[in-house]
Amino acid sequence: xxxxxLNHVPRLGRHPSRFRLAGTPVFTVMLGSCLTALPVIxxxxxxxxxxxxxxxxxxxxxxxLWRTWIGLPLxxxxxxxxxxxxxxxxxxxxxxxxxxxxxxxxxxxxxxxxDWLIAALAIIFCIAGGLFFxxxxxxGNVRFLLVAPQIVWTILLFPFVVRQCARxxxxxxxx
Amino acid sequence: xxxxxSRRPGINRKAQYSLFASYVVAVTGAAIGLLLVVVAIFDPTxxxxxxxxxxxxxxxxxxxxxGMVSGVSSVDEILAAYxxxxxxxxxxxxxxxxxxxxxxxxxxxxQENLRLKKLLKxxxxxxxxxxxxxxxxxxASSARRFARLNAGRxxxxxxxxxxxxxxxxxxxxxxxxPNSSDVLLLTDTANIVPVRxxxxxxxxxxTGLGDGSVEIRALTAGRNPFRPGDLLVTSGIGxxxxxxxxxxxxxxxQGEIAYAVPLANPARVDAVVxxxxxxxxxxxxxxxxxxxxxxxxxxxxVTP
Numbered sequence: 001x002x003x004x005x006l007n008h009v010p011r012l013g014r015h016p017s018r019f020r021l022a023g024t025p026v027f028t029v030m031l032g033s034c035l036t037a038l039p040v041i042x043x044x045x046x047x048x049x050x051x052x053x054x055x056x057x058x059x060x061x062x063x064x065l066w067r068t069w070i071g072l073p074l075x076x077x078x079x080x081x082x083x084x085x086x087x088x089x090x091x092x093x094x095x096x097x098x099x100x101x102x103x104x105x106x107x108x109x110x111x112x113x114x115d116w117l118i119a120a121l122a123i124i125f126c127i128a129g130g131l132f133f134x135x136x137x138x139x140g141n142v143r144f145l146l147v148a149p150q151i152v153w154t155i156l157l158f159p160f161v162v163r164q165c166a167r168x169x170x171x172x173x174x175x
Numbered sequence: 176x177x178x179x180x181s182r183r184p185g186i187n188r189k190a191q192y193s194l195f196a197s198y199v200v201a202v203t204g205a206a207i208g209l210l211l212v213v214v215a216i217f218d219p220t221x222x223x224x225x226x227x228x229x230x231x232x233x234x235x236x237x238x239x240x241x242g243m244v245s246g247v248s249s250v251d252e253i254l255a256a257y258x259x260x261x262x263x264x265x266x267x268x269x270x271x272x273x274x275x276x277x278x279x280x281x282x283x284x285x286q287e288n289l290r291l292k293k294l295l296k297x298x299x300x301x302x303x304x305x306x307x308x309x310x311x312x313x314x315a316s317s318a319r320r321f322a323r324l325n326a327g328r329x330x331x332x333x334x335x336x337x338x339x340x341x342x343x344x345x346x347x348x349x350x351x352x353p354n355s356s357d358v359l360l361l362t363d364t365a366n367i368v369p370v371r372x373x374x375x376x377x378x379x380x381x382t383g384l385g386d387g388s389v390e391i392r393a394l395t396a397g398r399n400p401f402r403p404g405d406l407l408v409t410s411g412i413g414x415x416x417x418x419x420x421x422x423x424x425x426x427x428x429q430g431e432i433a434y435a436v437p438l439a440n441p442a443r444v445d446a447v448v449x450x451x452x453x454x455x456x457x458x459x460x461x462x463x464x465x466x467x468x469x470x471x472x473x474x475x476x477v478t479p
Contacts, residue, residue, distance in 0.1 A: 034236075036314060037312050039241035042320075043320070043386065045385075072205075083317040084314075085212050086211050087207070087212040090211070136216050137216050139318065142385055
């Protein structure tokens, strides 16, 4: 260390703390799940599931970051915040991550558009699955058309969220 | 594009086992998640205790944010009011003229009611109200319609209590945590409310549609009796809701189903009132009963 006053300047040869490296992605996903605490009393499912979006972004940006079981704790936290039955996010997110792993085995060489397509499939799976779980756990007759707009703009929002995750990722790995 | 870093561990045996173990954990966990959902089919509020932590952390955040934005949420309403200010002013003035006579009539009726009740020695002690609180957040990303209420078990809220606003019915309490609770909104697809038409008592069932409106099914035989503009109030059947709480206005009738819009918009109301379930409010022993009998006994003891 040459100058103690320059602690926060990124420089060569220094590594960010382990907490920053491992904690930032988890923290951002939980923050995305927490957006349901905003004081909006929604009359229909309008808000995109930001927790899921951030999770998919990190997974597709950094395939080596997490094992698939990360969907369990993060999905549980999302269930606690979102009002879905407990266990729905745990199951859907983990299955989505396993599915992405399987796709990755077959499609190693892929570009951003394929990533978007994979994310779109995962989003459709998770929202439709959440709807199904809401229906069987006493939700009455919920129609699929109800969540169709939510699916559409969640998919359209994915590129934006990936950008933001990439920006956070640059800060994360820079010492 | 560069080849992404592979997750295949190569020939390193330890890394292979680690990867395999992670899949085992993930699949087992997913199965447990599925099991929790299956449990929730039979007991929808069973694991609500898990939510206590997040509910307690989220409450102050939501409250602070709610305080900041409560003025902003009605901006569209104010703008819309400016748009038709002139014609609306004329229409409202005529409305006021027309309503004045009715108000005078209603005052007379209220007076007469009071007199008749005195005549009958009816004590109208309405002790059904538990507390007043605010809706601070909602399940905006889920297909279910829950709103979070800023009061919980420690304030006396219990599951099943009806929640209303001055404008009309909001819903009923679903899950209770120590300092906050989840309200099942009127528009949730699982919320079924027995209603009647305000002017002629035709009974019906209101079910939420999940998109901000409710579906009304008449309980009478024959064709659909509802017309656009019909006002629906709770009938008190079932013992949860007090009778005569305004619920919704019919906007469209189609076949055997009528579609209605709730009178109270949870996004607009400032405060909501939590009430006791109607059955409890009726069957609770009246506060006046025991003292009267004691007095009577004392009187009997003194007079001879």
